[in-house]
């Protein structure tokens with residue numbers, strides 16, 4: 001998304017009513033290894049689309065995928081739209097910058113542009129780099145007798161895990177209100193990674209303690225200990241609320257993984 005002229009051409013040719021910007025490097029872990037490509041892909045991609053829409057003077061509605069990561073550690077209080085940005089990774093710095101660019105374009109040019117501060121939203125389409133899919137894939141392989149162990153970093157971290165299809169509905173709703181507004185999309189409930197692991201291994205009738213190893217090398221230089229969002233504005237403005245919480249997400253992903261073909265090879269799950 002970093003070729004302005006290509007973006008301009010696509011928008012002029014297709015004349016969309018709505019644009020959903022989900023582009024950019026999306027792994028928090030990888031962003032520590034690749035800070036500049038992460039920043040450029042997220043901030044440059046967002047700015048290029050905003051500039052193209054401005055240049056074309058088009059009445060296109062623009063949705064930007066911001067992130068609950070912008071708020072960093074939420075500790076005991078769920079992050080609302082008023083919570084300060086406290087990014088704890090290059091990824092979060094970039095997402096916070098892109099979200100501020102969206103506010104700037106809305107205020108400066110009157111564009112219908114808004115950001116959704118989405119907390120973790122999962123599905124069977126999650127790449128293995130993310131912890132939820134890494135856990136369900138490993139548990140499914142162990143259940144099939146492929147003699148795997150699962151290596152994880154810090155399992156005390158707490159996340160607000162929701163179901164991605166519901167979050168896509170929230171994104172659509174954000175572009176179908178009268179006035180653009182930045183909104184937090186979350187379940188409002190947090191659970192630990194250990195609880196997620198227990199639920200997934202339980203789905204496969206396995207005791208997670210017999211199969212999971214902790215590798216301090218998989219810890220991030222700075223992580224977010226607790227991340228959860230306050231979805232009250234989403235209910236009020238969009239009529240949206242999450243129906244899946246962590247146990248539903250974990251079981252739906254485990255069920256999908258159990259139905260999939262065994263992957264070739266039996267590599268140890270060790271990548272962050």
Ligand SMILES: C[C@H]1O[C@H](OP(=O)(O)OP(=O)(O)OC[C@H]2O[C@@H](n3cnc4c(=O)[nH]c(N)nc43)[C@H](O)[C@@H]2O)[C@@H](O)[C@@H](O)C1=O
Pocket residue numbers: 026027028029066067068069118119120121129130131132134151152153154155157159193218219220223224271272
């Ligand atoms: C809202 C936000 O949500 C996602 O970001 P994320 O929460 O960083 O997702 P994750 O699945 O990479 O990590 C979750 C937690 O789990 C810990 N953890 C422990 N052990 C492993 C481990 O072995 N692998 C991974 N990946 N994480 C591990 C890790 O340290 C972290 O605390 C993205 O969609 C992002 O795009 C986004 O916007």
